[in-house]
Amino acid sequence: MDRLIFHIDVNSAFLSWESVRRIDQGLPDLRDIPACIGGDPKKRTGIVVAKSIPAKKYGIQTGEPMAMALRKCPELVIVQSDFDLYVKCSRAFKEICASYTPIMESFSIDEVFLDMTGMSLLYPDPIAAAHEIKDRIHRELGFTVNVGVSTNKLLAKMASDFEKPDKVHTLFPDEIETKMWPLPIRNLLFLGKASEKKLNEIGIHTIGDLARAKETDIQALLGSKNGHQLHQYALGNDDSSVKEQADEAKGFSAETTFNEDIISLEQVFPILLEQCDIVATRMRRQQKKCLSVAVTFRTLDFKKKSHQATFQNATDVTDEIYKQAKKLFREFWKGEPLRLIGVALTNLSDDEYEQLSLFENTENKERHRKLDAALDTIRQKYGNDKITRASIMNSNSGIARKARAQMQNELETKRGRQAKKGTDDNGNI
DNA sequence: TTACATTTGTGAT
DNA sequence: CTAACGATCACAAATGTAA
Incomplete structure (x- = not known):
């Protein structure tokens, strides 16, 4: 039917x-x-x-x-x-x-x-x-x-x-020939600039041209999966269902373009911390942990490069993610001026059970986890986002002062003794 | 060879 | 004259690497 x-x-x-x-x-x-x-x-x-x-x-x-x-x-x-x-x-x-x-x-x-x-x-x-x-x-x-x-x-x-x-x-299907086939291939869903260029080169310009072409020729040009799908689309075929449930997120990323070129690691690290904090918070809100962390940078010629590394055990602790991101950056950035940097978390799993590692400093990890939890609570209270580690540390606005006080409170009640920690070299508390 | 990880490219809004 | 320019997500294919 x-x-x-x-x-x-x-x-x-x-x-x-x-x-x-x-x-x-x-x-x-x-x-x-x-x-x-x-x-x-x-x-x-x-x-x-x-x-x-x-x-x-x-x-x-x-x-x-x-x-x-x-x-x-x-x-x-x-x-x-x-x-x-x-x-x-x-x-x-x-x-x-x-x-x-x-x-x-x-x-x-x-x-x-x-x-x-x-x-x-x-x-x-x-x-x-x-x-x-x-x-x-x-x-x-x-x-x-x-x-x-x-x-x-x-x-x-x-x-x-x-x-x-x-x-x-x-x-409707009986209108495909008159309403869809005369259109340029670029109008077809999922047919972008690169595929348009390749198809034009073999004389395919309209959606009708694509529909009448041999599927194997299209696959040779655009790959077996994409080639098949685009050919089916040109014919008007699509049996995918209307999905009521949104798919669970498969990754979280944050990237920023700057007016000033980035030329030193001292410029990179505060930005990276901010970005790690943002993506890790979003990930925790979805009750996920990530196994892989990637850093991205875009050079002045607009070329993007990314490098990723995988943890032994999935984590959602901001500090662990930040440490990994810093390491990746130091390892792969040769110092060329950058106009964009970013962080991505992928390879997600549900956070429900804890993978224990023999060699982990569990006490230290617990400290960071509590800090994350305290910050998350504050963010919740003040309407999410905007409140990041960097902003709380550096800003003197009323909201940041309240947040700092609140955070002290949360931390002290949670661990039942006072923390007299200052700020370490990473800008962490 | 296969399996898996990583990197790059394409495309969507 | 050309090139100029965002953020975020997903996926496929190509490439690299280890068992």
């Missing part, structure tokens, strides 16, 4: 969400003027993350450097992104979507798939149902969405990408 799948995509999500807030504050609607969400408007760095339709008319594209966008349109309004706002908007959006079917998949912060198969008693006309969802989101939340309607996820997603904004489109 045929399925019925919707894909719902918020139009220019970050920009729309900023607009809704600004309207509440009596500010002009960013959607009506050339505007974009992107890097720091004062520094004039960063890239375009979302753009208004007027901005698009100037040829501004998502992902392009802000400097280029400003050249195309000097009066472009640039707004910094505010992820906390987006998370709230996303929740409200998904809550409405979820009220139409129990089977919803969150595909990203601003996209969902709905499996509407078997909802025909409640919603006998799929197109009418799609309009109802779209209009209700607009009415209640103030921003527009596109809805794609078809019999599988791929076709629904392709359909929602047709004309924007505020539209419902169908792409």
